[in-house]
Amino acid sequence: MKQDLSLLIQALDSSISGIILTDNQQPDNPIIYCNKSFERMTGYARHEIIGHNCRFLQKEDRNQKERLLLRKAVEDGAECVVEIRNYQKNGTLFWNELYMSPIKNEQGVVCYFIGVQNDITRRKKAEMELLHQQEIMESQIRQRTKSLKESEDYLSSIVQTVRESLVVLDPAFKVLSINDHFLKTFKVSKEETEGKLLYELGNGQWDIPKLKELLENILPTNNPVEEFEVEHDFPHIGKKLMLLNAHRIELEGQYKDRILIAIEDITDRREIERRKDDFLSIASHELKTPLTTIKGYVQIMQRLMPDSADDKFKDILRKTGIYVERLNSLIAELLDMSRIQTGNIELHKEEFDFDKAIHEAVENIQAATKTHRIIISGKATNNYAGDESHIVQVINNLLSNAVKYAPESNEVKVYLSRVSNFLKVAVTDAGMGIKIEDQKRIFDRFFRVGEIQQRFPGMGIGLYVCDQIIKNHGGTLWVESEPGKGSTFSFTLPLEERNTNER
Template identity: 60%
Template sequence: MHNNIEIYLQALNSANSGIIITDNTQPDNPIIYCNKAFEIITGYSHNEIIGHNCRFLQQEDRNQEERQIIKDCISQEKECKVEIRNYKKNGTLFWNELYISPVRNSDNEVTHFIGVQNDITERKRAENELREEKLSVEKKIKLRTKELVDKEAFLSSIIQTVRESLLVLDNDYKVLSANTHFLNSFKVTNEDTVGKLLFELGNHQWDIPSLKDLLTKILPTNNPVIDYEVEHTFPFIGRKIMLLNAYRIEFEGQYKDRILIAIEDITDKKELDRRKDDFLSIASHELKTPLTTIKGLVQLLQRMMPENSTERYISTLDKISIHVDRLNELINGLLDTSKIQSGNIEIHKEPFEIDKILKDTIETLSISHPKHNIKLEGITKTTIMGDDLQVTQVINNLISNAVKYSPNSKNIDIYANKVGSYVKISIKDYGVGINNQDKAKIFNRFFRAGNIQKKFPGLGIGLYISHEIIANHNGTLWVESEPGQGSTFSFTLPIMKTNDNE
């Protein structure tokens, strides 16, 4: 039987069609299996797919009628076929021909759904081109000519006016044009630049091995170079740290196969970030010493409290102790942030039971937040190889946030499930929610959503630390939310491989 399963899995991974399996018995029908073709078609890796609902492939394109057809198909437990717009991880649109079929058990209950997808982008493009061919040939030629002329003028204007260095290369990596910002920034002339091979400019100052490797090996495959950091010492201008983005442009006719390179000088920004990190680290350590002393003195006063102490005296000491603890938590958060930025955060990996730390954390928080109903559903019976203290910190932070940002709702729902070879933990609140613009930045260091920063105190580092901890454990952390409808923060962790689950 085990050999048969291996053969079936090999067969699925050999298929050209993307294949996924979702668990209909779990909340939100999460993906529990995907084959290699699905990863290739979507551009997402296995651990970024497992645990998600299939709708993440539509990203923000949510008004498609096909989404409702799929939803009805799932709710009515029937099969269906749709053609829907999906988006790869890099944002590229592709058309997906999707077949969905329910899987029933011996009691005729739908336990899973199987989805088979095929990329039909080329077919859609061919259909669109066929429709265009029905237009007048003369009208097409005139319109196309005007578009190319306008496009050339438009792009030339952009290249010359943007405050960023831009280069346009041909397919042999010769410079076709360089904007004014590039010439001024790198102290070169137009005559010394245009018509020359990029890697031979100046005194071969752009013959940077890592950059050459990217441009000559990756760009021909149509994969863009995005936010690639290059550090180099140039004559006359010294050391520079640059952020490069390179794209292959596929215009028709004489503009075919162009490469656009955008170069952002981030030298000053990097230096400023380094100074900020140094200050953050030093300030946190310097604050830690007097705070520890204050905490010790408060505890000493509490132990030496006179027998006839007034209630006001006792409550004042208690309040001081609470605020000292709060300040200590903030400083610890800053120290964690500093360690993450410098790469010095330590992970002590040992096997631990995720169900136990989840239960213990919920019990502790339920005592400190008695007005909230923190409910856990599901049990995984799994072991994780990782730092249990850090994972506990993540769970504690996510639940505490759910309580904090749900002032008018008392229910916090937590779900624990196995999804393939991962554990998925979800924390759902019914609070203020997060808009789409803020969701993209919610895990950034010191970021706080605009609608909450005035109402709720905080530094905006808890989610950043949590995101980095989960990433260091080879998992993913994400959020699904709508303004006014609450938020669901979910993360996955790989299950420890043993002889029993291999």
């Protein structure tokens, strides 16, 4: 039986079609298996796929009628064939021809769905080009010719006012033109630059190994190149940290075979960020000691307070304890963020009962809130090797957010499951929800959604720390949400190391 299963998996991994299995017995029909062709087709690694619903491949493109056909097929337990627009991890569109079929048990109940997927992007592209090629090409040529004639001076003036240094090179890396910002930033003149080899500018100041690597090795194979960092000590203007965007222009005619480089000087910005991180680290450490003392005094006062004390005094002392604890949590988050930024965060991995730890965390949060009922269901594992305190910190943060940002609701759901060789935790609230454009940045440091910032004060650190903790455990944290319909924050963690020849 084991040999047959191994042979079956090898056969599926050898298929040129992408193949997935979803578990219809679990909420949201999560993916529990994918073969290697599916990974290659989508650009996602296996640990980023397992546990997700298939809709994550459509990203923001949610209004396709094919999605309704798929949803109805799942509800009816029926077969379905659709051609749908999907997006790779890097955002590239590809057309997917999906054959979906239900897998039923002996009682006729649909337990799983199998999806066989083929990338038909080339075919769709050919069809569209055959229908529209002549009309589009003629229209583009007319528009481009008119645009070039009317806009050359206008575009030139825009280039000169851009607050980045712009350089145009020929294929031999000779400077064809530069803007005024380049001249001011690097203290050169047009006579010293235009017509000269880039590497020879300023008596060889631009003979920079990383710049050569970008132009000669990376750009020819990866067009365009974005946010490429180059640090160099210029003899006359000092050390500069530059962010380069490079693009090969492959038009016909006058502008054929050009290389455009945009150079952003981020020296000052990076120094400000470093100082800010240093300040936060120092401030957090300095605040920790007196706060611990204050917390101790408050606890002593609470223990020594006589029964005859005034009720107002008791209430003031109780509220003081609450706010001290909130401040303590905030400082702890700042310290965690500081350790993450400096690479000093440490994981102490030991085996522990994962389900028990989650249940205890839920009980603690439940004891602290009277407005919401936290419902926990499902099972993941009773034996997981990880940093228990950090995992519990993630759960506490997700639950606290679910309660905080859903004040009109009275229920939070926590679902534990095991998906293939991953455990999955999902925390669902019925709160205000998050817009698609904000979901992309929700895990960034210090990012806060505008409406949330107005109603709920905070620093935007918690989700950033949670994301880093999950990543340090080899897992993935993500959010699915719609404005007005609540949010579900989910994460997966690998239960065992896969072989190096497996993805």
